[in-house]
Structure formats: C-alpha cells, structure tokens
Amino acid sequence: MRTSLQTLLDQRDWLLADGATGTNLFNMGLASGDPPEFWNETETDKIRALYSGAVDAGSDLFLTNTFGSNASRLALHKAEKRAFELSRLGAELAREIADKAERPVVVAGSVGPTGEIMEPVGTLSHTRAVEMFHEQAEGLKAGGADVLWVETISAPEEFRAAAEAFGLADMPWCGTMSFDTAGRTMMGVTSEGMAEMIESLPNPPLAFGANCGTGASDLLRTVLGFSAIGTERALIAKGNAGIPKYVEGHIHYDGTPELMARYAVLARNAGARIIGGCCGTMPEHLRAMREALETSPHGERPTLEEIAAEIGPFSSDGDGTGDQSAAPKRERRGRRRG
Numbered sequence: 001m002r003t004s005l006q007t008l009l010d011q012r013d014w015l016l017a018d019g020a021t022g023t024n025l026f027n028m029g030l031a032s033g034d035p036p037e038f039w040n041e042t043e044t045d046k047i048r049a050l051y052s053g054a055v056d057a058g059s060d061l062f063l064t065n066t067f068g069s070n071a072s073r074l075a076l077h078k079a080e081k082r083a084f085e086l087s088r089l090g091a092e093l094a095r096e097i098a099d100k101a102e103r104p105v106v107v108a109g110s111v112g113p114t115g116e117i118m119e120p121v122g123t124l125s126h127t128r129a130v131e132m133f134h135e136q137a138e139g140l141k142a143g144g145a146d147v148l149w150v151e152t153i154s155a156p157e158e159f160r161a162a163a164e165a166f167g168l169a170d171m172p173w174c175g176t177m178s179f180d181t182a183g184r185t186m187m188g189v190t191s192e193g194m195a196e197m198i199e200s201l202p203n204p205p206l207a208f209g210a211n212c213g214t215g216a217s218d219l220l221r222t223v224l225g226f227s228a229i230g231t232e233r234a235l236i237a238k239g240n241a242g243i244p245k246y247v248e249g250h251i252h253y254d255g256t257p258e259l260m261a262r263y264a265v266l267a268r269n270a271g272a273r274i275i276g277g278c279c280g281t282m283p284e285h286l287r288a289m290r291e292a293l294e295t296s297p298h299g300e301r302p303t304l305e306e307i308a309a310e311i312g313p314f315s316s317d318g319d320g321t322g323d324q325s326a327a328p329k330r331e332r333r334g335r336r337r338g
Contacts, residue, residue, distance in 0.1 A: 003104035005147045005172065005206055008060060009234050013298075014268050016290050017238060017276025018054035018062035021110070023253070024282065025050060025065070035077050037069040040089035047090070051097040055105055057283040058290030061274065062098075062105070063149055066090040066140060067112035070132045072124075076115075083132070084139035091143025098146075108149035108174065109140030111162060118157040126161055133165030141169055148173040151211050151238075154186040156197050167203035174274070176211040176236050179222045183320030190320040191225030198233065209236025212278040214315045215243045216255065216263040220270055220307050221319050227271035227301065237272035239263055241280030243312075253280025257288035262310050264289035269299045 008015055025036050028046045039047055047065050054062040069087045071080040079086070091109055098105040114132060116124040137148055148171045150162040159175060166173040177185050177194055184190050189197075191210075198208050210222045216239035223237050242255025255263075260277060267275045275293070277285055308314060 003106060003146065005061065005106050005108075005174070008104060008106065009206070009273065012060075013273065014293055015060040015106075015274050016058055016264075016286065016293065017108075017236070017274050018059045019057075019277040019281030019283065019286050020241070020279050021050065021063065021065055021067060023280050024053065027282075035068060035074065035079070036065055037067075037074070037086045037090065038077075038079075040065055040069075040086050040093060044093060047093050048097060051094050053283040054286060055097060055101050057286035059276070059286060060103075060105060061108055061276075062094065063108045063110040063151070064090040064094045064140065064143075064145060065110070066136070067110045067151070068115075069139070070111070070114055070136050072114040072116050072132055073112070083135050084142075087136045087139030088143040091140045091145045095144030106146045107144060108147050109137070109143075109145030109171075111136055111140070111148060111150040113153055113155075113158055118155055118161070126157065129158060129161035130165045130168070133162045134168050137165050137169035137171060141171055145171070147171065147206065150175045152176070152178045154178060154189070156187070156189055156193070159194075159197065160201065163201045163203050163205070173203075173205050174207045174236060175205045176209050176238060178212045179210050179218065179320070180213040181320075182316035183218070183222065183225075183318055191222045192229060195226055195229045195231055198231070205233070207234035207236050207274055209238070209272065209274070211236070211238035212240060215240060215312060216260070217307050217312050217314050218316070220263070220266055220302070220311075221304060221314060223267060223270045223272050224301070224304070225319055234273040235271050236274040236276075237267040237270070238276045238278045239267070240278045241282070241285055255280055255285070257285045259311055260285040261288040261292035265292050265296045265299070266302050266307060266310060268293060269302055271301065
C-alpha cells in the first residue's frame with residue numbers, strides 16, 4: 001500500500017521511525033569498512049530482514065540502506081558509477097517489504113553526506129553536490145521511495161544542495177542534521193540556525209530535526225531548541241541508543257529498551273512528531289518505544305533537568321546557542337522559554 005508521509009502526519013500525532021542501519025547489518029555479518037550498499041545486490045535477504053525488523057517492531061517509516069550510495073562515497077570502492085543503481089535496488093527491496101505490511105508504512109530514501117567539504121572551505125562545488133544528490137534521488141525515486149530523507153548533515157551548504165536536488169527530482173523530503181559538538185553540528189550550525197535555514201529554502205522539507213550526534217539527552221535538548229522557535233513543521237528525533245563505548249574491539253551502545261522507551265516519550269513531549277533511533281537502536285528498542293508511545297499520556301514539555309534525570313546527563317554545558325542551562329549540576333541561567 002503506497003502512502004504519503006504527509007497523509008500520516010495529518011492523521012496521527014506521532015509516527016515511529018526506524019532504528020540503526022549499520023548496527024543491525026554489522027550483527028548480520030557486515031565487515032567494518034565494507035560498503036553496506038553493496039548488500040542491496042549481493043545480500044538481498046539480509047536487507048529484507050533489516051527492513052522487516054523495523055516494520056515488525058512497529059515502525060511507521062523506515063529508511064533505505066542507501067546512506068552512502070552517492071558517487072563520492074562509492075568512489076572509495078571504485079563504484080562511483082553505480083550510485084543510481086544501488087540507490088534503486090535499496091528502494092526496491094524496501095518497497096517490497098512496505099507493500100506487504102498490513103498497515104501504511106512509508107519508505108524513506110536515505111541520503112547521507114557526500115563525505116567531502118564544500119566550497120569555500122573545501123573543494124566540492126555546489127553544482128557537483130547537487131548533481132550527486134540528484135542522481136541518488138532519481139535512483140530512490142525509481143525504486144519506489146515515498147519520500148527522500150537526507151540525514152547526518154553537518155554543513156548548511158550541503159543541506160541546501162540536497163534540497164535543490166530533491167526539487168529537481170520532484171520528490172517530497174525530510175532532513176536531519178547531526179548536532180555532536182556541544183550542541184552544534186561539526187560545521188557550527190545550532191538548532192536555531194537550522195530552523196532559520198529551513199525556512200529560507202525554496203524547496204523546504206515536510207519535516208526536519210536531528211539524528212545521531214552524541215547521546216539521546218543531547219538530542220532532546222536540540223529538539224527543545226527547535227520547539228522553542230515555534231516552527232509549524234513536523235520535528236524529527238532520531239537519537240542514539242545510549243552512549244558509544246569501545247568493548248572488546250567493537251563499538252557498543254549502552255542504551256536499554258527501557259531507556260529508549262523513556263526517550264521516545266520525552267521526545268514526543270518535547271515536540272517531535274517523527275520519533276526513531278539511530279546508532280545502536282535495534283528492533284527490541286523500537287518495540288519498547290512503540291509501546292511507550294501508545295500507552296503513555298502526552299505530558300508537559302520536559303525541562304532539561306527532567307531529561308538529565310530520566311535518561312542521563314548532557315555531554316556539554318550548553319546547547320551551542322549561548323544558553324548554559326543544560327548543566328544539571330550548575331545554577332540555571334535563563335533557560336529558553338517553551
């Protein structure tokens with residue numbers, strides 16, 4: 001059953017997105033350094049299992065295994081000419097799983113960063129970035145994606161290039177940035193800066209928000225920053241399942257299903273309408289999140305102290321905007337209203 005994200009947003013107060021791609025694929029045998037997008041052709045049953053895991057756990061929306069299927073990233077594996085094809089294959093497998101579901105499920109075509117730094121700091125031109133994003137978008141569209149979903153972006157220039165490319169593909173889209181440097185993206189964007197940029201785009205997204213970054217507490221602080229601005233667009237929260245730790249040669253995320261359930265409810269109360277997980281988030285986390293969202297009444301917008309008490313401390317004192325109220329053990333100084 002094909003459906004549109006906007007239709008579901010019109011019908012529902014919240015939607016459950018999916019969890020991790022990399023974490024789940026590593027558990028299926030993907031080797032570190034290998035491009036997961038190749039599995040869209042060589043390990044199709046495992047990609048189907050990835051998608052089915054999210055749908056069976058209750059996700060209303062899941063992302064395709066195409067995060068790195070742009071020409072720049074694929075060039076690292078001498079496969080730059082396969083961007084369209086691998087994107088299409090990833091979306092086709094997703095379409096197959098979504099169409100078998102007994103409820104409407106949205107296929108979101110994942111588009112990650114190019115891995116290059118854009119001009120004027122770097123060498124990647126706006127024109128070339130648009131070309132690469134457009135090629136990937138057309139592949140996802142051909143494969144049956146319902147919506148495009150750019151994620152883990154740090155630079156506003158790259159976000160704008162993706163928006164332009166999605167307009168060329170004539171596809172609805174969503175976008176998230178990763179706020180992992182004391183409340184800012186690696187390139188210095190704050191929650192307020194992102195919200196302002198969104199409204200300046202000729203082709204704005206259906207929804208926007210944050211994914212990945214550090215812990216779920218930090219991500220919720222960013223969501224509160226979006227909410228405080230008063231945007232009418234749907235907000236997205238896709239936080240990591242706890243904090244990454246290096247255990248016996250592997251990265252392990254310590255977030256339990258119970259913690260992610262609390263995070264999901266706090267994210268909804270903070271103003272997010274599309275709620276999922278990022279790194280470390282498995283189907284068992286998603287099931288707990290779904291149950292919590294269905295059974296917990298909507299509450300007041302949480303304070304920073306409540307977030308820290310519920311799911312853990314913040315990794316930095318401030319959210320990058322000059323508001324230092326995020327430090328739970330320090331005297332509060334003028335927390336942003338909302």
